[in-house]
Amino acid sequence: MALQISYLLSLLLLALLLPYSTTAQNSSNQYQGSSLTAQEKGPYWASPLGHFAFGFQHIENGGFLLAIWFNKIPENTIVWSANGDNLAPAGSKVELTKGGQLELKDPTGIEIWTSELGGLGADYAALLDTGNFVLVSQDGSLLWQSFNHPTNTMLPTQTLRLGSKLVAHYSERNYSNGRFQFQLATNGLLVLQTLAYPIDWVNTDYWSSGTINNGSQLVFNESGPIYLTTTNGSILMTLSSKSFSKQDYYQRAVLEYDGVLIHYVYPKSSTNRLMASTWSISFIMPPNICKITENIGSGACGFNSYCELGGDGRPNCKCPTGYTLIDPKDVMKGCRQDFLPQSCYEASSETDQFALSEMESVNWPFTDYGHYGGGVTEDWCRKACLGDCFCALAVFGGGHCWMKKFPLSNGFRDQSYAGTKVLIKIRKDNSTSNPSDADLKKKNHSTVRLILSVLLSSSMFLNLLFLLAAFLLAFRFKYWKPKACNPYLVMPGMNLRSHTYEELTEATNGFREELGRGAFAKVYKGVLEYEDRKPVAVKRMNDLVKDCDMEFKAMNDLVKDCDMEFKAEASAIGSTNHRNLVKLLGYCNEGQHRLLVYEFMSNGSLASFLFGGSRPYWYRRIQVALETARGLFYLHEECSTQIIHCDIKPQNILLDDSFTAKISDFGLAKLLKVDQTRTTTGIRGTKGYVAPEWFRNVPVTIKVDVYSFGILLLELICCRKSFEAEAKDEDQMILADWVYDCYKDRKLKLLVDNDVEATNDMKRVEKYVMIAIWCIQEDPSLRPTMKKVVQMMEGSAEVSIPPGPSSFISSM
Numbered sequence: 001m002a003l004q005i006s007y008l009l010s011l012l013l014l015a016l017l018l019p020y021s022t023t024a025q026n027s028s029n030q031y032q033g034s035s036l037t038a039q040e041k042g043p044y045w046a047s048p049l050g051h052f053a054f055g056f057q058h059i060e061n062g063g064f065l066l067a068i069w070f071n072k073i074p075e076n077t078i079v080w081s082a083n084g085d086n087l088a089p090a091g092s093k094v095e096l097t098k099g100g101q102l103e104l105k106d107p108t109g110i111e112i113w114t115s116e117l118g119g120l121g122a123d124y125a126a127l128l129d130t131g132n133f134v135l136v137s138q139d140g141s142l143l144w145q146s147f148n149h150p151t152n153t154m155l156p157t158q159t160l161r162l163g164s165k166l167v168a169h170y171s172e173r174n175y176s177n178g179r180f181q182f183q184l185a186t187n188g189l190l191v192l193q194t195l196a197y198p199i200d201w202v203n204t205d206y207w208s209s210g211t212i213n214n215g216s217q218l219v220f221n222e223s224g225p226i227y228l229t230t231t232n233g234s235i236l237m238t239l240s241s242k243s244f245s246k247q248d249y250y251q252r253a254v255l256e257y258d259g260v261l262i263h264y265v266y267p268k269s270s271t272n273r274l275m276a277s278t279w280s281i282s283f284i285m286p287p288n289i290c291k292i293t294e295n296i297g298s299g300a301c302g303f304n305s306y307c308e309l310g311g312d313g314r315p316n317c318k319c320p321t322g323y324t325l326i327d328p329k330d331v332m333k334g335c336r337q338d339f340l341p342q343s344c345y346e347a348s349s350e351t352d353q354f355a356l357s358e359m360e361s362v363n364w365p366f367t368d369y370g371h372y373g374g375g376v377t378e379d380w381c382r383k384a385c386l387g388d389c390f391c392a393l394a395v396f397g398g399g400h401c402w403m404k405k406f407p408l409s410n411g412f413r414d415q416s417y418a419g420t421k422v423l424i425k426i427r428k429d430n431s432t433s434n435p436s437d438a439d440l441k442k443k444n445h446s447t448v449r450l451i452l453s454v455l456l457s458s459s460m461f462l463n464l465l466f467l468l469a470a471f472l473l474a475f476r477f478k479y480w481k482p483k484a485c486n487p488y489l490v491m492p493g494m495n496l497r498s499h500t501y502e503e504l505t506e507a508t509n510g511f512r513e514e515l516g517r518g519a520f521a522k523v524y525k526g527v528l529e530y531e532d533r534k535p536v537a538v539k540r541m542n543d544l545v546k547d548c549d550m551e552f553k554a555m556n557d558l559v560k561d562c563d564m565e566f567k568a569e570a571s572a573i574g575s576t577n578h579r580n581l582v583k584l585l586g587y588c589n590e591g592q593h594r595l596l597v598y599e600f601m602s603n604g605s606l607a608s609f610l611f612g613g614s615r616p617y618w619y620r621r622i623q624v625a626l627e628t629a630r631g632l633f634y635l636h637e638e639c640s641t642q643i644i645h646c647d648i649k650p651q652n653i654l655l656d657d658s659f660t661a662k663i664s665d666f667g668l669a670k671l672l673k674v675d676q677t678r679t680t681t682g683i684r685g686t687k688g689y690v691a692p693e694w695f696r697n698v699p700v701t702i703k704v705d706v707y708s709f710g711i712l713l714l715e716l717i718c719c720r721k722s723f724e725a726e727a728k729d730e731d732q733m734i735l736a737d738w739v740y741d742c743y744k745d746r747k748l749k750l751l752v753d754n755d756v757e758a759t760n761d762m763k764r765v766e767k768y769v770m771i772a773i774w775c776i777q778e779d780p781s782l783r784p785t786m787k788k789v790v791q792m793m794e795g796s797a798e799v800s801i802p803p804g805p806s807s808f809i810s811s812m
């Protein structure tokens with residue numbers, strides 16, 4: 001019996017390890033001529049016991065990273081990389097050449113990276129079980145080792161010598177060099193420093209060991225401690241003192257992109273299978289990164305922002321009232337005003353247009369330009385700042401008034417500032433600080449941009465039409481707002497799991513790993529413990545948005561008419577179980593928290609796949625097109641309720657680990673009752689993919705999705721975006737127009753220039769272009785159904801010659 005169980009266990013273990021070892025070449029030494037090619041799930045070289053692997057990792061936004069990673073844990077955590085600044089396209093090759101050099105070259109033979117051994121040549125390369133990749137000469141001496149060329153990580157047994165450093169990555173998933181470094185300077189000082197990004201010029205030391213002239217080596221002892229030693233090996237200073245058994249834990253020390261140095265540990269096997277292992281923090285330095293202060297530079301966060309120390313010791317970069325992040329994907333880029341700042345041109349007449357918003361416990365200590373002491377009053381301080389066009393904000397406390405100038409720098413929240421009041425100057429007409437309004441404004445702006453560019457490239461008549469459309473659009477956005485939603489959301493009859501907020505907080509490790517974000521929600525990666533650590537994507541609606549988020553509204557629409565129809569309708573999204581739709585697994589609706597749990601798509605969105613660094617293969621693109629068409633066909637015709645998705649675009653098509661395309665984001669979806677085939681509703685969707693009937697005040701049908709699909713199909717064929725302001729040729733700016741011109745002039749080859757596979761498959765290129773032109777007909781009734789589209793793509797229906805997409809103009 002016991003034997004059986006252990007047999008079963010070992011089978012289980014084998015099954016667990018299998019996915020990671022199938023393609024490993026388990027011979028420790030690689031001789032001259034050995035090579036690896038960059039491809040999805042490509043081969044790699046494993047260390048003798050399989051703990052580490054050397055090979056290519058596909059990075060989200062296109063391109064491959066030559067890297068070393070922990071290979072026996074699901075996270076595949078990267079510990080070293082060669083080309084973070086210059087990702088390699090698919091098909092690139094790393095080779096130990098006949099001359100004994102390790103070289104990374106792109107498919108055309110251009111060198112991306114090399115180990116630079118000078119005149120020497122290595123006999124073989126090997127990845128050791130410490131994670132050190134070594135190049136060894138014939139006589140057995142080490143010519144090169146990755147341990148001597150660290151990136152942002154140190155591993156047990158690794159040492160840093162005088163002059164060596166770890167450089168932080170630019171961001172969590174961007175491996176190029178960033179804004180911080182950890183250096184053992186040649187004078188023996190161990191320091192954390194901010195850099196004058198993008199070059200590696202040092203701005204400020206924000207932590208120092210104080211061991212000038214005495215430090216000689218930083219040691220990461222294999223049993224855990226990290227310490228600085230003198231020349232004769234005695235310990236001068238201990239950074240991280242805890243010990244961990246080598247048998248039971250993986251360890252690494254990382255200078256994170258946000259400037260903190262962290263010693264992480266990972267239990268190799270957890271005692272309880274339900275309690276998953278993860279990297280946990282054993283030691284963190286400095287104790288409060290928010291307190292970086294520097295004369296030049298912005299401090300721990302970007303300009304105009306402030307830093308709040310998180311419970312985990314890491315910084316959260318935030319914007320003051322009236323400001324928003326310049327780039328939500330790159331929080332350290334800082335914040336910008338949501339309003340037009342006060343002009344010094346007509347300062348006096350503008351004064352009454354500004355107000356002061358109050359904040360507490362925050363300060364920007366290095367940004368003063370004025371200081372008024374001696375018992376001034378708060379009222380005086382307020383008037384002084386409002387009347388001074390240089391004043392970005394004022395800090396008042398204890399009879400003192402400090403005036404601060406742009407850009408605000410070194411901001412951080414700290415209890416020691418509790419007695420003072422921050423008065424932030426914002427424009428009174430602050431409609432833009434309301435998130436939904438801000439979003440609508442943004443839409444209007446981009447619409448205006450699109451319209452301008454179209455105006456520049458089309459006829460007078462079209463111009464007039466567009467102006468009319470723009471006017472209607474602006475008008476509709478202004479007066480269209482989602483209704484407030486029913487806070488009591490129930491999901492009767494749906495095959496969905498209800499989660500508590502606590503469960504999802506745990507599943508996402510405190511909403512740690514962000515996968516993406518939109519105007520109303522952020523999506524985080526998580527794992528469901530009780531479901532065998534199934535990875536999921538958890539979509540969390542912004543708590544702040546009072547108006548209903550669209551997706552919840554769609555769900556809620558379902559729920560509100562909670563009579564007989566509802567169950568049938570609810571199952572439409574809740575239990576859509578088509579292989580080309582992302583599956584909704586569960587939800588949470590607790591107080592202000594509203595979250596949706598979806599299956600996790602490991603290969604990200606079609607947008608990053610298609611517009612990322614390397615062009616995806618033609619046949620894979622075709623596959624994605626077909627799968628998307630099938631998913632839409634299902635939504636339109638095979639569900640019990642017709643669903644109009646309303647926002648088909650590459651960002652909303654996700655790819656799972658075998659690159660199967662799945663439609664996601666039903667945030668804007670509109671459901672049609674069985675006997676209803678048309679609906680009138682406010683404009684939904686994304687510019688560039690939106691069908692023209694949205695702009696006319698006419699009912700929309702499932703044909704709006706056919707239109708968006710047509711645009712998507714063109715993007716898949718040509719591997720470019722539907723609109724490119726920087727196109728070489730003005731005629732190529734709008735993809736649909738350009739494609740139709742090429743089709744008409746029988747010059748389809750231009751569309752797939754340099755794409756050998758597609759060029760060898762011109763028959764299909766032409767067929768797909770024709771299908772796409774049918775899909776983007778201005779007149780919705782001319783567009784085929786998705787069923788017909790699938791049939792045409794699969795070859796079971798003929799494709800006839802399409803008319804020009806905008807033939808409706810002549811009939812108007």
Ligand SMILES: *[C@@H]1O[C@H](CO)[C@@H](O)[C@H](O)[C@H]1NC(C)=O
Nearest residue numbers: 021024026046047048049050
């Ligand atoms: C490589 O081989 C060793 C022993 O021969 C084995 O213990 C290890 O698991 C193997 N590694 C991989 C990745 O297959």
Ligand SMILES: *[C@@H]1O[C@H](CO)[C@@H](O)[C@H](O)[C@H]1NC(C)=O
Nearest residue numbers: 059061063087170174175176
């Ligand atoms: C990383 O960030 C830098 C700076 O913003 C950018 O230039 C670079 O393209 C990014 N790399 C990737 C792979 O996204």
Ligand SMILES: *[C@@H]1O[C@H](CO)[C@@H](O)[C@H](O)[C@H]1NC(C)=O
Nearest residue numbers: 211212213214215230235236
């Ligand atoms: C460090 O070096 C200085 C001389 O540069 C010496 O006076 C001092 O004793 C040394 N400290 C330690 C702890 O060795």
Ligand SMILES: *[C@@H]1O[C@H](CO)[C@@H](O)[C@H](O)[C@H]1NC(C)=O
Nearest residue numbers: 157219220221222223224225
């Ligand atoms: C690691 O620490 C142990 C004692 O804890 C010591 O015996 C050993 O020499 C150290 N290893 C290195 C490489 O310094």
Ligand SMILES: *[C@@H]1O[C@H](CO)[C@@H](O)[C@H](O)[C@H]1NC(C)=O
Nearest residue numbers: 214229230231232233234235
């Ligand atoms: C060398 O190590 C000994 C202890 O082993 C210590 O007392 C001495 O100060 C060290 N010498 C230097 C120059 O650091």
Ligand SMILES: *[C@@H]1O[C@H](CO)[C@@H](O)[C@H](O)[C@H]1NC(C)=O
Nearest residue numbers: 355356357428430431433434
């Ligand atoms: C504008 O800001 C002021 C001051 O913060 C606030 O009192 C007011 O409610 C805001 N108005 C709107 C419409 O958000």
